[in-house]
Amino acid sequence: MDELLSNIKIEVPEGIYIKNPESSELGKKIVEHSIILIDEIGFEDFTFKKLGQLIGSNESSIYRYFESKHMLLIYLSSWYWRWIEYQLVIETFSIKDSTEKLIQAIEVVTRTTEEDKNFSHINEVILNKIIINENSKSYLTKRVDSENKEGYFSSYKRVVKRLASIVSDHNKTYEFPTSLASSITEGALHQQFLKLHFKTITNCNNNISPTKFYTDLILKILSND
Template identity: 45%
Template structure:
């Protein structure tokens, strides 16, 4: 098991970067420091000039890895969803198909990523906070169709289909498994965002509340 975890690598689409950031200490520092800065300032205020200053390097060195900050955000999103997918598979693989397995998957989605499932030494809580706040900006743009065609969201889409399969295991006759799966995953982000910024618009102000809300929703929705 230790060897499996130590060899794990998220299969981020290579079109998102010009040089693999995992291939050098500078690249790894770019990823770590970009997470720190985006978490602190948000993607709008983040730029490569600030990142270069943070890591004690030059903007041109960062541009050798990423074409722009949008590609960097897409990379971070793929990294996050890849870690969560691996974590979900590891923690549900030995479980019997059914509601308990589905709810374990939901529990994983609502948790902070375990970055021992990654070759990067990153702050999982900060990465989670970035995805909660910024992931919607990664695909709400005019280029989303061509980016989708290029496979930039393949890991995210694969995770949606994994959850959809778990839903079908609970109730094979349920007609909206993909829609429900998307809602679960988007909800894992949106409810946290609402709790942080629009407190009165959600009843879920903790991971436990969120789990119980989805347990109630899924049990009633998938009841045969």
């Protein structure tokens, strides 16, 4: 699997960026350090001016890659979900048993992220923290419908649709596979957030992971259908 992943190029819809950050060392540096800075100070306080100071570059140079910090957040979110989709495909394609395939798919979508050495300029562990805390800010805007039409959220939607397909393969009579898949995908982020910040209103902790919770929940739902 490591050999397969090493040859994978994460592609983000072109309309999200002005210039592809993967095309230059400066672009990769912008992405790398934006992840670090957003994690450190939060998206609200993050600015291109602060990022420029961090990387020793003019603020204007960052605008040559992204028109706004909102578009940068969409880029990071899109990259993350594309990365998750690749893992979902690679880790489930050879599994024939539908139950085992479903369990593995749930694990991919809900597990704690580990750093992937195949992408040296992106720390996936820190990016996962940003997705947990900031992902909803990429689409909870007045522009969500027009941005959706442009395909900016296609990576996220593909993860949900792939998971829904696996749910349907496991239980062909279940009426709500897409709603269930989107609930797992979004709910896992929410449970991770609660685990970090609102510990008294979740059972997830150092011993009980969101993966364990959702595996138990989904298998019971589909077995009772």
